[in-house]
Amino acid sequence: MTALVAGPGASLLSACATSGGGGDQPSAAPATSIAASADPKNPFGVDAKKPLEVVIFSGGYGDSYAKDLHEELYKKAYPGVTVKHTATQQIGTQLRPRIVGNDMPDVINNSGPEALDLAALATEGHLADLTPLYDAPSFDDPSKKVRDTITPLVLQNGKLDGKDLVLNYTVSHRALWYNAKLFAAKGWSVPKTWAEFTALGEAAKKEGITLFAYPGKKGPYYQLWNVLYTAAKIGGNQVIIDIDNLVDNAWQSEAMKQAVAAWVGIQQKYGDKAYLGLDHTQTQVKQLQNKVLFYPCGSWLENEMTKDIPLDFEYAIAPIPDVTASDKMPYGAIQVGVGENFVVAAKGKNPQGGMEYLRLMLSKEGAAGFTKKTNNLTVVTGAADSSGFPPGLVSASKAQDAAGENIITDARFEGWYKELFDYGWEQTNVLMSGRITADEFCSRMQKKADDIKKDDSVTKQTRSA
Structure with a gap:
């Protein structure tokens, strides 16, 4: 197994503003300038007496x-x-x-x-x-x-x-996580195309297993990530780069619309709205009980659930299946x-x-x-x-090796524009609960992005890759 090397993109999760409005605020203390000292063992001049x-x-x-x-x-x-x-x-x-x-x-x-x-x-x-x-x-x-x-x-x-x-x-690594032992026992293969994904959904339904679920109560950004990475799979990383850069109509690109529609279809036919009322731990326990086949999350998942993993469960990572016949990124592309x-x-x-x-x-x-x-x-x-x-x-390591250069980038607006990311959480749940359509989701996200772009009080960030 080769050593893992990070692909492009950083996860700057952001929520909860640092301050609210109203009232006089204490004056800020000046920032301390940190200069290097001559001692390589204490390059910042740390005072051990300071807690x-x-x-x-x-x-x-x-x-x-x-x-x-x-x-x-x-x-x-x-x-x-x-x-x-x-x-x-x-x-x-x-x-x-x-x-x-x-x-x-x-x-x-x-x-x-x-x-x-x-x-x-x-x-x-x-x-x-x-x-x-x-x-x-x-x-x-x-x-x-x-x-x-x-x-x-x-x-x-x-x-x-x-x-x-x-x-x-x-x-x-963020992708779809599943139980390799269950797949082996059932003789199932990891789906490479959307048709194979939905066919597996039919097989899982007969076994009383929900094909796909994410936590709606806490961690709805898991599915927002999933939609964004699927859009990048379809249209390439430029889809996410444009969203980060607040490019006009970035949320209404064809790739984004296809990605949102694809996951709405999965939720409608193979999902279970009950999971929208559960938090991440509750949903993850359901997967450990083989009640959920695929779960969108990052590679911290295995450690988070280590005390609860039963003997018949073995975490494995699956790339997002091909959504169309002309996806710009081939099967096996994975977010790192x-x-x-x-x-x-x-x-x-x-x-x-x-x-x-x-x-x-x-x-x-x-x-x-x-x-x-x-x-x-x-x-x-x-x-x-x-x-x-x-x-x-x-x-995850093997999946990264197989992906080679086909690495899906992170969405940096998570940390750049808190209001937009928080709104995305909210609208993802509204979307997946069936209260709005895929087109309405994209339109709402675009309007929010446009509002932020026009707001001169918001510091703008840019990226080229």
């Missing part, structure tokens, strides 16, 4: 990788230091009031349904420029800069307003990207410590330990031994 505060999203990866590994590496490097650890699935709810009050934690793992709006944080000057981190000597080999030890996509996809403000730490955002508070109490914490995360010990604890890869080159990988990660 460090770390907030982790305890989702699919849990939080022990931070509490028991990364934070311990920091304590080992700076004996006597105090590290405050907080784990939560409600990043926005917990941190929004603190950010408004200029009390932002030093390091934030910004992820999940309530992730903060990174573009807004960048505009408000809350995010530290990570350029000094990437230019610092690596922990393992001081003759190398940190930037030379990680996949270049970290630098390409972690920019906001042209600055290096976000560290995307993991390599992830870098994600799981980490940021350092520019106006926090210990930005130097925050920067050093990220440097330790990007050490081989920090990265290999993360992979061991979560069964997911990091962006650190050559840090993980592929032996002992669980079935789902092995399957």
Whole structure:
């Protein structure tokens, strides 16, 4: 098995604005300038007497990788230091009031349904420029800069307003997940065309199995991702690039309309609206019970459900089937990207410590330990031994090898335009519940994109690939 290398695109999940309207706001503390020191072992001049505060999203990866590994590496490097650890699935709810009050934690793992709006944080000057981190000597080999030890996509996809403000730490694969053992037992093959997909839907229906489901209560962005990647499969990555760049009528491209219509058809004929009322964990348990055949998610899924996986279940990844006979991307094209955002508070109490914490995360010990604890890869080159990988990660690696250059890009408007992405979540559920048509979904999304494009108060971002 070859080493996994991230494909184009970063996942900047964003939800929950950093502040609300009304009332006088406290004056912001000036951002601390972080300059490199002469000591390669302490390149940011960390003061061990200063406490460090770390907030982790305890989702699919849990939080022990931070509490028991990364934070311990920091304590080992700076004996006597105090590290405050907080784990939560409600990043926005917990941190929004603190950010408004200029009390932002030093390091934030910004992820999940309530992730903060990174573009807004960048505009408000809350995010530290990570350029000094990437230019610092690596922990393992001081003759190398940190930037030379990680996949270049970290630098390409972690920019906001042209600055290096976000560290995307993991390599992830998003596609359709299924039970390989069930397929083997039934003699089923993974569908390569939409006709094969619907034929399998008929076979699954006879077995009392729902062909496809996604969680509508929490994580509806799973299906929004799925529709976007299907559109890219049909029309090429330019479809998503145009959406990100707010190109006129991008949401009404033929590829987008075909993708939306295709999944609406699956939902109408083979879906179950009951799943729209379930959250991600409840839906994932249903799949482990072989009540759902295909589930759209990322490669964190296997680790998230590891304690519940029964003996007759083995996660495997399936590419999106060919939707038309003229899809621009061939069967086997798969989404591969870098994600799981980490940021350092520019106006926090210990930005130097925050920067050093990220440097330790990007050490081989920090990265290999993360992979061991979560069964997911990091962006650190050559840090993980592929032996002992669980079935789902092995399957994802093989799928990436088979895809070659046919990598589907992430949609970056997730982090660039919070309002548009949040609206997309809402409209995806409205669409999949049958309350609007595919054309109406595309029209509504286009109108929202047009409104944002016209809004001069919204900082615009662009990408070329």
